[in-house]
Structure formats: structure tokens, C-alpha cells
Amino acid sequence: MTEFTIFPTVGSNAQKQLLRATxxxxxxxxSQLIDHHNVSSVVLEIGEDYFVFSVEDLLKHLHAGGSSDATLAELTLRKITCVFENERVLTAFEILESNGDRYLGVVDTTENLVxxxxxTDILSAVDPTVLVQKKPSAIW
Known part of the structure; x- marks a missing residue:
């Protein structure tokens, strides 16, 4: 069972096993990489930006008739917003809520993705009463 903390840091709740793709x-x-490592996404570093390709993206691509032989370069990838690992999850929640994304990158002080x-990580890390007090309209 997850132990709730009112304001944990994003670094303490981030998924640290990163699979990198090119x-x-x-x-x-x-798809094979994701399946083999039992994760839900891979990250790409392009220049100084980070992108994510998730199982959800994979399914959307295939259900739209996309080829499994297509490369990631042929797709529109989602750039992820990054926050420092010492930021609080409530700040991260507000960022996700304002930009409508599901993923945030967590970077260290040298801005390397960690x-x-x-x-879902955020929601499982924060006491639900804090979320209700913070934003009552966020309830289902």
C-alpha cells in the first residue's frame, strides 16, 4: 500500500527505469522493447528536448492503420515538459492539469532526464483530501 505524504517531491515518485529509444x-x-521490459513508454532525447512514446501512442498508431514498420521519425512525438526532481508533486499536478498531458519528465540539477x-503516479502519491481541498472541481 502506498504511504501518503502531503507534498512529496516528484523525484521521490518518478519512474526511474527509463527505456530510451531512437x-x-x-x-x-x-513494441518489443516495451513488452520485454514491462513498461508503458519509452523516451527519446532529441537535441535538448525530451519526447515520450507510450503504449497508448502505439495503439492509436496501429488502430489508425499505421504500419508497424514505420519509424519513430515518421510519427508526431509528444514533447514532455520537464520539472526538477525537487519540485513538489502538487506543482507537477498543476502543470499536467494546465497543459492536458499525462507525462512529465523529471530532471536533475544539470537538467539530465532521471x-x-x-x-497516475501523482494521484497515487498524494492524499486525496489534499487534492479535494486544492481543487474541488477536479473530482471525477
């Missing part, structure tokens, strides 16, 4: 990887190879944080 633009030349095919959808099939990314983890990924999802909206």
Missing part, C-alpha cells in the same frame, strides 16, 4: 527504431522494435512522472 528515431530510427520501428514501431515493432519499440525519470518520468505520470498523472
Amino acid at each position: 528515431l530510427d527504431m520501428t514501431i515493432r522494435s519499440v 525519470g518520468i512522472l505520470t498523472d
Whole structure:
């Protein structure tokens, strides 16, 4: 069972097992990588920006008739907003809520990606009464 803390840091709740992909990887190879490591997404570093490709993106691509032989370079990837690992999860929640995303990158003081944080990670880390007090309209 998760122990609730009122304001934990994003670094303490981030998923630290990062699988990195490259633009030349095919959808099939990314799918196999995700399956083999039992994770829900891979990250890409392009220049100084970070992007995520998730199982959800994979399913959308395939259900839209996309080829499993397509490379990640052929797709529109989601750039992720990054926050420092010492930020509080409530701040991260507000960022996700304002930009409508599900993923945040977590970076260290040198801005290297050290983890990924999802909206689900945040919700499981914060006492629900804090969320209700913070934003009553956020209830289901």
C-alpha cells in the first residue's frame, strides 16, 4: 500500500527505469522493447528536448492503420515538459492539469532526464483530501 505524504517531491515518485529509444527504431522494435521490459513508454532525447512514446501512442498508431514498420521519425512525438526532481508533486499536478498531458519528465540539477512522472503516479502519491481541498472541481 502506498504511504501518503502531503507534498512529496516528484523525484521521490518518478519512474526511474527509463527505456530510451531512437528515431530510427520501428514501431515493432519499440513494441518489443516495451513488452520485454514491462513498461508503458519509452523516451527519446532529441537535441535538448525530451519526447515520450507510450503504449497508448502505439495503439492509436496501429488502430489508425499505421504500419508497424514505420519509424519513430515518421510519427508526431509528444514533447514532455520537464520539472526538477525537487519540485513538489502538487506543482507537477498543476502543470499536467494546465497543459492536458499525462507525462512529465523529471530532471536533475544539470537538467539530465532521471525519470518520468505520470498523472497516475501523482494521484497515487498524494492524499486525496489534499487534492479535494486544492481543487474541488477536479473530482471525477
